[in-house]
Amino acid sequence: MEPQLSWYLALSAVLFTIGVVGVIIKRNIIAMFMCIELMLNAVNLTFVAFASFFQDVTGQLFVFIVMTVAAAEAAVGLGIIITIFRNRETLDVDDASILKL
Amino acid sequence: MLVLLFILFGAMAIGCALAVVAQRNPLYSAISLIGVFISLACLYVMLAAPFIAAVQVIVYAGAIMVLVVFVIMLLNVEEEEHRRSRLRFLVPAAVALAAVLIAEVAFILVSVQESRVVPTSSASDVGLTQSIGAALFTRYLLPFEITSILLLMAIVGAMTLARRSGLLGSRDQLKRD
Numbered sequence: 001m002e003p004q005l006s007w008y009l010a011l012s013a014v015l016f017t018i019g020v021v022g023v024i025i026k027r028n029i030i031a032m033f034m035c036i037e038l039m040l041n042a043v044n045l046t047f048v049a050f051a052s053f054f055q056d057v058t059g060q061l062f063v064f065i066v067m068t069v070a071a072a073e074a075a076v077g078l079g080i081i082i083t084i085f086r087n088r089e090t091l092d093v094d095d096a097s098i099l100k101l
Numbered sequence: 102m103l104v105l106l107f108i109l110f111g112a113m114a115i116g117c118a119l120a121v122v123a124q125r126n127p128l129y130s131a132i133s134l135i136g137v138f139i140s141l142a143c144l145y146v147m148l149a150a151p152f153i154a155a156v157q158v159i160v161y162a163g164a165i166m167v168l169v170v171f172v173i174m175l176l177n178v179e180e181e182e183h184r185r186s187r188l189r190f191l192v193p194a195a196v197a198l199a200a201v202l203i204a205e206v207a208f209i210l211v212s213v214q215e216s217r218v219v220p221t222s223s224a225s226d227v228g229l230t231q232s233i234g235a236a237l238f239t240r241y242l243l244p245f246e247i248t249s250i251l252l253l254m255a256i257v258g259a260m261t262l263a264r265r266s267g268l269l270g271s272r273d274q275l276k277r278d
Contacts, residue, residue, distance in 0.1 A: 003147070006210055011111045011144075013206040015118050015137070017199045022122040024195035026190040030127045030173055034134050037165070039119055041141055044157075052148040057227050057236050060153050061244075064237070067160050068248045070233045074254030078172045082269030085176050 008049035015042035029081055029091045033074075040070050106147060113140040127173050131166060138162040150228040 019042060022035030044063045051059025084096055117136035124130045138161045144152035226232045237245055 002103055006213065007107060008144070008148070010206050010210055011114065013202065014115055015226065017206075018115070018118040018122055020202070021199045022196045024198070025192050026122070027107050028127055030169065031121075034121060034127075034130055034169065035217075036190045037134065037219075038121060038137060040160070041137065044153075045141055047231050048145050048148050048150050048153055052150060052228065057232050058241075060150055060228060060233055061236055061241055063153050064156065064233070065244055065248055067156060071165060072144060072251055074168055075255045075259040076262065078168060079259040081172060082176070083262050091176065092218065093168075 005049060009046060011061045012042045012045040014044070015039075022050060029084065029093050029096070032093065033077055037070065037074075040066060045062070077078050091099070107144070110140045110147070112142045114144070115240060128170065131170050131173060135162050135166050138166070148228075152228060152233050153229045 016039050019035045019039035022038065026032045027036060032033075044066055045065070047059040047063045051057065059071050081091070085091060088095060090096075113136050117140065120133035121130045124133060127169045131233065138157060142154040142157040142162070144150075145157060
């Protein structure tokens with residue numbers, strides 16, 4: 001018996017849900033950032049599973065572009081985190097609830 | 102055999118993902134996240150996508166996580182202290198939402214009939230570096246070029262945000278003077 005397509009989709013959904021829960025309950029901004037990466041990876045698993053089961057290379061190309069966007073997001077997001085830490089001396093998102101510096 | 106491998110790597114991915122959320126120290130979360138990336142790369146190999154698996158290990162587990170760990174150590178983040186959260190209802194709300202999502206997945210798994218498509222054998226060339234490169238530079242050339250512009254914007258934005266005497270820094274110095 002081979003692993004079915006729905007197994008991969010279920011695994012991806014579970015990983016995505018764990019990422020959503022992490023974003024909601026975490027207060028450290030870096031931990032929230034890592035949970036967002038987890039959600040991106042769950043979606044990538046869906047793309048690769050569909051590309052493999054339907055014999056189409058487009059899904060894997062989309063994964064490639066999602067990875068590029070994730071790298072850009074990491075660079076800009078960590079820059080923003082460093083700026084917030086420099087201005088507020090904390091990484092708690094509850095302390096960064098106003099836009100004023 | 103493949104089922105056993107799927108269960109092994111799937112359980113590893115879910116366990117490491119739970120550890121990412123459960124850990125209080127961000128550094129331990131980062132290392133658990135690397136575990137998730139590695140087990141997902143193994144699943145990609147099982148799905149006959151060796152190029153994506155290699156890129157996953159190099160770009161995600163290598164470059165992005167090194168950047169995250171570097172920032173964690175640069176900012177010297179201490180463990181989250183136990184203090185009263187102002188949004189106390191968030192944890193039960195998150196658990197309830199997760200239960201709803203998992204229930205939906207279970208319903209779909211039970212109710213939707215199994216697809217009859219079989220996974221790719223190694224004889225297919227989908228997922229090899231050659232086919233990905235051929236599609237990337239012919240049919241999908243425009244997204245590729247847009248991606249390069251996006252990376253350029255990210256480089257400029259990250260440098261502008263992170264340097265000390267940038268737009269934000271000079272305004273701070275004006276305020277202090």
